[in-house]
Amino acid sequence: MATVRTDQKQRVLMRAVPESFSNALASFFGSGPTDIALAKTQHAAYVQALLDCGLEVTILPADDKHPDCIFVEDQAIVIDGHVLLPVPGHPSRIAEQPPIADFLSRQLNGFQVCGMFGDARMDGGDILRLGDIFFVGLSDRTNQEGIETLRNLLSHLGHELRIINIPTEKALHLTSISSTPTDNIILTAEGYLSPEDFGELPDGCEVLVMPEEEVYGCNTIGFENGCVLVPDGYPTVIETLKQKGLTPVLLDMGQIREADGSITCCSIFF
Numbered sequence: 001m002a003t004v005r006t007d008q009k010q011r012v013l014m015r016a017v018p019e020s021f022s023n024a025l026a027s028f029f030g031s032g033p034t035d036i037a038l039a040k041t042q043h044a045a046y047v048q049a050l051l052d053c054g055l056e057v058t059i060l061p062a063d064d065k066h067p068d069c070i071f072v073e074d075q076a077i078v079i080d081g082h083v084l085l086p087v088p089g090h091p092s093r094i095a096e097q098p099p100i101a102d103f104l105s106r107q108l109n110g111f112q113v114c115g116m117f118g119d120a121r122m123d124g125g126d127i128l129r130l131g132d133i134f135f136v137g138l139s140d141r142t143n144q145e146g147i148e149t150l151r152n153l154l155s156h157l158g159h160e161l162r163i164i165n166i167p168t169e170k171a172l173h174l175t176s177i178s179s180t181p182t183d184n185i186i187l188t189a190e191g192y193l194s195p196e197d198f199g200e201l202p203d204g205c206e207v208l209v210m211p212e213e214e215v216y217g218c219n220t221i222g223f224e225n226g227c228v229l230v231p232d233g234y235p236t237v238i239e240t241l242k243q244k245g246l247t248p249v250l251l252d253m254g255q256i257r258e259a260d261g262s263i264t265c266c267s268i269f270f
Contacts, residue, residue: 018062030258077122221267
């Protein structure tokens with residue numbers, strides 16, 4: 001999950017691929033999955049990569065009534081002893097949340113669980129964390145009211161929040177087009193975001209801009225040991241990570257991409 005620093009990634013919550021996955025929402029990276037068996041194989045390889053990185057993985061059962069339920073990132077936001085349960089931006093996805101909320105409330109004993117109310121809407125995929133700076137995407141799934149709910153929580157925790165306007169004609173979420181493979185690197189792609197969009201960063205932090213055609217590869221998950229999960233097939237991204245002394249762990253995300261899903265979409269770290 002993008003709201004957890006690399007040194008906090010110890011446990012991860014996921015959800016199995018539903019038999020209805022071919023009906024998942026898709027408008028940007030793909031036109032919908034076509035091979036459910038392959039999607040499950042790719043998801044299993046993702047799980048194994050997390051296990052190999054030393055994480056404790058929990059996989060909740062799929063719900064065939066909800067084709068997008070694999071994308072748990074959108075349903076809960078874990079930040080420093082708090083869990084924010086947003087109202088997802090697409091109405092069809094709201095009913096995916098209860099099993100995730102129930103699991104986290106039981107597992108994270110002592111964490112404060114916060115809700116989102118009224119007209120506020122937010123997908124967890126619109127949140128990116130760089131150390132203790134948070135970025136939120138104003139998108140078709142996350143509105144200003146939702147951002148203000150997040151701002152109130154972060155203000156309570158002493159964190160800064162910066163808003164980034166998502167180019168909604170060609171991108172779904174902030175994490176669809178950027179990620180933080182380490183706590184001092186932001187990856188993004190030409191034609192989507194620029195270093196200026198993120199504002200002035202702390203000393204030692206940088207925005208690395210990849211070719212526009214490698215935008216999908218800009219969604220990564222980094223760990224404290226320097227390993228970075230990255231989609232296979234994006235050579236500039238992979239070589240850039242290597243040049244930074246990191247170890248790319250390549251994953252075939254083909255069928256998940258067809259549902260507009262990226263690596264971070266499938267996990268909640270806590």
